[in-house]
Structure formats: structure tokens, C-alpha cells
Amino acid sequence: MKRADRLSLSESERDIMSIVRARGPIARSDITEFTTLSQQSVHRLVENLTDQKLLSSQKAVIKGRGKPSPQVVLDEASTYSLGVSVRPDNVQLIAVSLAGAELRRATLQSQPNDRESIMAEICRIGSEWSKTPEFRARTAIGVGVSIQGYRISKMNQFTVPLPTKSWSGIPIDDLFADALGIAAFTENNATCAAIAEHHNALGDNSRNMAFLSFNFGFGAGIVNNGASVIGGFGNAGELGVLIPDDEFKHRPALGELIKRLNDSGVELSGVPELQQKFDPSWPAVAEWLKEISPTLDLTIRAIRAVVDPEAIYFGGEAPAGLRNLLIDTCERPRENRYGEVLPFPELLPSRFNGDAAIYGAAILPARQLVF
Secondary structure, rough: OOOOOOOOHHHHHHHHHHHHHHOOEEEEEHHHHOOOOOOHHHHHHHHHHHHOOOOEOOOOOOOOOOOOEOOOOOOOOOOOEEEEEOOOOOOEEEOOOOOOOOEEEEEEOOOOOOOHHHHHHHHHEEEEEEEEOOHHOEEEEEEEEEEOOOOOOOOOOOEOOOHHHOOOOOOOOHHHHHHHHHEEEEEEHHHHHHHHHHHOOOOHHHHEEEEEOOOOOEEEEEEEEEEEEEOOOHHHHHHHHHOOOHHHHHHHHHHHHHHHHHHOOOOOOOHHHHHHHHOOOHHHHHHHHEEEHHHHHHHHHHHHHOOOOEEEEEEEEEOOOOOOOOHOOOOOOOOOOOOOOOOEEEEOOOOOOOOOOOHHHHHHHHHHOOH
């Protein structure tokens, strides 16, 4: 694996990278329209970023008189980032380009709770990928890790679901940084999914949004004014705190749905099989939706009251058909005493067919170091 020194960009350089990501290809002379920097400063910074193989130039487009300015784009051929998603059913690894385009993907053979085997397998696969023509000219910016659970320490130690308990209480960033020799970042899976949804949006209503992640458990990720919200203790979006212990089984977690389905005679081994075989006509599905409806409505009311997002995305590992059913289950805004209806966020299915968290994990390094 070809490893880059940890990137350290100035705020101005990161601003330019963000402008090019959102608007590229863009004429170098046009970048000043979106920043307070002078044309001379933009020229110098673009040259620096090109030397670092983060930006590249394309043939200039002639616009009127004068010497045309070259078109600036992200350099999609020189770097990549890794993303790891640790889930109760499996662990996945992907590599993405600077813009987030998927380059490679693997589902690990190791069991999710066998941490040592997983780390060895990731190192092996990463080494194999790095020897292919696709990766020989690329350097690794870093690795992002998506983990289900909640932080118990600012050192990125988490309490995780029982099927992945070997990952509990360890500094995950340090583990991956030491094993791979590159910068490492860890986030809750719901926050990773929200990052992926926002990163994929580019200009729509996702600058202020929430992401409901229906996995073995249930959580939320929040983006406010374009930045992911982590909170003082790193657990913003941990929805379990809303639910009393005696009501916990009624939360909209896929692990609970699978229990209801198994009890009704639909035998499923886990979330992957639910995704493959999901049938909205299974009787237990309608019963479960009715059961979890109060908790889901409470969740959306809480998010509206505190975050006031323009959109709430329904995703995670929930099958596409189930996402739509969950949206249909939610209460809609009512008129107040004056006949007014307060602004209500759009309830939308995630734009990612699968779990968005692994994409969010893979772009964490670029979000932390480049954009």
C-alpha cells in the first residue's frame, strides 16, 4: 500500500478543494466568485494543490476575449481512501477515489467479532489491491471506520452490539492507524451514513438534514449547515436515550423486526437475509410497523424540535421497500390553533441502495483532511 504523509492543508486550500468538488470543472479564474481570496492567491493555491496531486487542470474553455483560464477538477487518479464498515452480520471494505467514486469492494471472510482476523484480512486485501494497475499510481489518504454503537470516550472507544463485542472499549483509530500506517478516523454508522448522503447531494436540500439508520439497532446522523454534528461527547443522534428501558424492544430496529418475523414463521438468519428476501406482505411487517410507530413519530418530533432539518432520509440496511413503508407510517404535520402548518422536513428514502455508512466511512479521511 502506497502511503501518503498525513495531509495538512490550510483553510484556504480546503475552501478551494470544496469549491472544485462542488462546481468542477471550473475555470480557475471563476473560483474567486466563491471565495474572498484574490485571483493571485487562488492561482498560487491551485498550483500548490496540483503539485500535491489533489487537483488537476484540463483544457481551457474560451469565453470572450483574453487568455482563457484552465479548467480545474479534482485529481481522480492519484489518491484513494479506504472505508471499513463493522456490522453484526459482516465486515466490508471499500476503496474510493477523492470524489468518492467506488474503486474496489470486498466482504471479509472473517467473523465480525474476530477482531484480530479482521485486521489481518484488511491488511492482506489492502496490500493485494495496491499491487493492481488501478492503484499503483495512487497514494492512500487514510481509512475511515463505521461502527455501530455509541462513544464512551473521546479516544473513539465505543460500546457496540453484542455480536461485535470484541470492538468495544478499544481506541479504534489507533488500531487502524498502527496496522495500516495511514491516518484513521472512526464514526458511528449513522453519522457516517449522514455524511455520505450529504456528500452525495451537492446543492439540494441536504445542507440541514438528518439520516435515520435502520440497522440491527437504530440511530440517527445529523448534518447542520453542511457539517456533521457530533456533539460534546460524540454521541449526537443516539436515539436510544429517548426510549425508556421497558419500551426499548418497540424501537424501529431491524433486529427486533427479525425477531417478530421468526416468531411468525418467517425464518431469517439476520439482516442480510432480510434484505434479500423482504416481502412487504408478510403479516408480521404490518404489525411491527404499527408497534414501532409511536417511537418513530417521537424520534421525528425530537429531531424537528432540536435540529429543524429540511429533509430526513430513511436508510441504513433497511430494504428499499421497507424504507418506503416506514415513511408512510410516519405522522404528518397538523394545523395549529391558527390554522397554520409549521414547515415540515421532507421524508425521503436514502439515495444509496445499500448501507450508506461504508461510503461515509470511506470519505471520512477526505472530509477530515481535504474538504
